[in-house]
Amino acid sequence: MTALLFVIHGTSKILGFPDTSMSFPPPWTLFWIAGMLELIGGLLLLVGFLSRPVAFLLAGEMAIAYWMIHAPESIYPVVNRGEAAVLFCFIFLYIVFAGPGPWSVDCWIQKRREAEGPLGYYESGHTPGMSPTSE
Structure with a gap:
């Protein structure tokens, strides 16, 4: 659910749906990069692909967003x-x-990968059409 909510932030910025004051930022600006990270990173997290590195990148994005956008107004999240x-x-x-x-x-x-063993199917010496015991 978190990833889906995050994707919506990206679609709002990049695709303009739902339309907000941050929709359609100019390319390569900070808000455009944030929107691309939210859209693409959110989709990757939604399906669980490259989850740990993507989550690390998105956590950094949110830390930057907090300190650059919200914290200058006040240090307290409920206020800013x-x-x-x-x-x-x-x-x-x-x-x-x-x-x-x-x-x-x-x-x-x-x-x-675990089902294939420590060596992949082709790296373990198997050739198509031959059984492992027919040597």
């Missing part, structure tokens, strides 16, 4: 409306350390 940035930051840090979860693409890839 930075609660979402703080929550996103710490949820993403949790994902960095806890991992993506059992329904993620990362988990599927890991289970597939």
